[in-house]
Amino acid sequence: MKHDLNLKTQVKQILKVVQELAPGRSVELRIPPYAAIECVGGNTHRRGTPPNVVEMSAETLLNLLDNPVKWQQYCDLGCISASGTNSNLGDLFAEVSKLMNSEGGSEYGK
Numbered sequence: 001m002k003h004d005l006n007l008k009t010q011v012k013q014i015l016k017v018v019q020e021l022a023p024g025r026s027v028e029l030r031i032p033p034y035a036a037i038e039c040v041g042g043n044t045h046r047r048g049t050p051p052n053v054v055e056m057s058a059e060t061l062l063n064l065l066d067n068p069v070k071w072q073q074y075c076d077l078g079c080i081s082a083s084g085t086n087s088n089l090g091d092l093f094a095e096v097s098k099l100m101n102s103e104g105g106s107e108y109g110k
Helices: 002-019 059-066 068-077 090-101 105-109
Strands: 029-031 035-040 052-058 080-083
Touching: 002 029, 002 035, 002 059, 002 068, 002 090, 029 059, 052 059, 068 080, 068 090
Parallel strands: 029 052
Antiparallel strands: 029 035, 052 080
């Protein structure tokens, strides 16, 4: 149970940074069962399933944070499901990784 709480905390911290770097509502980023957010500027959806959805496990999210250049590889392997024209978040995760792994990243729990 403690592992789940720790993992949930890490996921929420990462997603908070994602929202800070890419505010908006055009992409829904899902990390089941821990959290889902809307991010990235552009067309906003209001009802139903958004046109741009990215979903991955918490473990994949943490691995992506450590090695964001593997975005496409994780997509190809099925570890990341990304649909829609705005669903390529590879560059965004490179920025998230850089920020969270920098010296100042300790405020985010890394």
